[in-house]
Amino acid sequence: MAAVDDLRFEEFGDTTTSLEANPDATTISIEDPGETPKHKPGPPKGLGREEDDELLGNDDSDKTELLAGQKKSSPFWTFEYYQTFFDVDTYQVFDRIKGSLLPIPGKNFVRLYIRSNPDLYGPFWICATLVFAIAISGNLSNFLIHLGEKTYHYVPEFRKVSIAATIIYAYAWLVPLALWGFLVWRNSKVMNIVSYSFLEIVCVYGYSLFIYIPTAILWIIPQKAVRWVLVTIALGISGSVLAMTFWPAVREDNRRIALATIVTIVLLHMLLSVGCLEEHVLLHPGGVMAQSTCEITGGTKCEQRSLASAWVSTVLLLQKTELLEGVVGTFKTNSISPGM
C-alpha cells in the first residue's frame, strides 16, 4: 500500500546540484526552447561532451520539429513551398540581426536564433541593402574627396552596383553551397552530431553580412586608418559568428581538417571584406589609395600599390585568424575540462 508521500512528485533539482551530489549519475536535460543552451559544466563519466551535444541537439530538434508541425510539405512548384521560407515575424528578424552583431562565445547562432526556421528574407534583403550601401558610400566618399575642386565633374558610377551585386550574391549563395557540400561529405565519413541544412547555412552567412552595412556607410570617412579599423572590427565580429557556428559541426572530425575548415571560412570572409574595400577604393579614381600619385601616373601604379596593400592585409589578418584559432581552441579545452 503506497503512502501518500510516495505518490507526490519528487523534485530532483537542477542537474548541476544533483551532479555535485552524485557525480556518477547520468543526467538528461530537456531544455525549454526559450532558454539558451549552455555547455554543461560537469558531464558524467562516459561519453563526455558528445553526449551533451547529442542531448542538446536531439532535444532541441525534437521539440522544434514538434512545434513546427507541417513544415515544407508542399511540392516545390507551388507558391506555398516558398512561403515557408518567409515565415518570420519582425521581432524574429530583429533578434537574428542582434544575434549576428553580438557573438557570445558558447552560443550557437543557428541553435539559438534559427531553430529550424531558416528564412530567406534576411539574407536576401541584407545582401540587397549591402550592395546599395557599398555603391552609395563609394559614390559619396568619391564626392567628398573632390569637394571643392572646381574642375571635377561628378559622375555617379552606376556600373559599380552590378559588380557589387554579383560579388555579394555569389558569396552569399555559392560559399554556403560549397560549405554544405563539404559538411555532408565529411558527415558521411565521420559521424557528426551537429549538421546544418543548406538553408540554415545560407541564413547564417546572410545575417553575418549585416555588420558590413554600417561599416560601408562609415567608409565615407576618407581616413585610411579609420577604414582599416572599421573593416577589422567588422571582420572580427562576423568571422567569430561564423566560426562559432561551424565549430561544433566540425570538431568531431580530424583536428587538422576541423581547423582547416574554420580557417577557410574566415579567410573567405576576409577576402570578401578586403575585396570590397579594394573595390571601393580602386575603382574610384579619386580614392584614398590613389590620392595624388595615381592621378598623375595613371592606372598601373594604383593597382600595384593596392595589390601590395592587399597582400599585407592578408598576412596581418592571417595572423589574426591564428589568434582566433587559439581562442576557439581555448573554448574547446574549457568545455571539456570537468572538475578534475
Added chain:
Amino acid sequence: MAEAVESPGDPETTTSRPLFAGLSDISISQDIPVEGEITIPVRSRIREFDSSTLNESVQNTIMRDLKAVGKKFMHVLYPRKSNTLLRDWDLWGPLILCVTLALMLQRGSVDSEKDGGPQFAEVFVIVWFGAVTITLNSKLLGGNISFFQSLCVLGYCILPLTMAMLVCRLVLLAEPGPINFMVRLFVVIIMFAWSIVASTAFLADSQPPNRKALAVYPVFLFYFVISWMILTFTPQ
C-alpha cells in the same frame, strides 16, 4: 414553397422528411397565369455598355483612361485611405511615370571611358524589377494583395519622385553650387517621404500585423535608390 425549403445548414434537425418533400403537393392549376418576362437588369446594362464602348469615338476612349489615371494621381498626391488604387488598378500610370523618369535620367551619350549615370534601360529595369521583387516579397510574407494591384500602387507612388526630377532638372539650369545642391536635396527628401507615406497608406493594410515592417522596408529601399539616382543626376 416555403415549407419545402429546409435550412440545409442543420441536417441534424431534419427528421425523416426529405428535402423539397412539399413540392409534390403543389399543383399548377389552369387559372394561375404562369407567363411573363424574365429580365436580368445587369446583363442588359453590360450589353449596352459593350456596344457603346465599341462605337464611341477614340477621343472618348482615351479620355476615359486618362481620367482614370489622373484620378489615381490625385489619390497619390493626397493620400487618404481609399481603395481606388487597389480596386481599379491599371498599369498605364506606372508606365507613363517610368518612361518619363527614365527619359530624364538617362545620360546623353554612351561614353564608356567614364561610368556615367544610368541608361534608359537600366532605369526601366530597376523600376520594374524592383517593383516585382517587392510584390513577390510581400506576397511571400503572407500579404493578401494581388500581384498587379501591388505593382500599380508602387508604380503610381513614383509620381512625387518624378515631380522631384522635373524640379531638379529646372534647378540644374541655374548655376551649380552648394545652394543648388541643397535645394535639390531638400526637394528630393520631401518627395521621397511623400512617396513612402503614399505607398505605405495603400500597402500596409494588406500585410499581417506582425510583419508590416518587413514588408515596408523593401519599399523604403526601392524609393531610396530611385531618389539617389535623381539626386546624383548631373547633366552632361
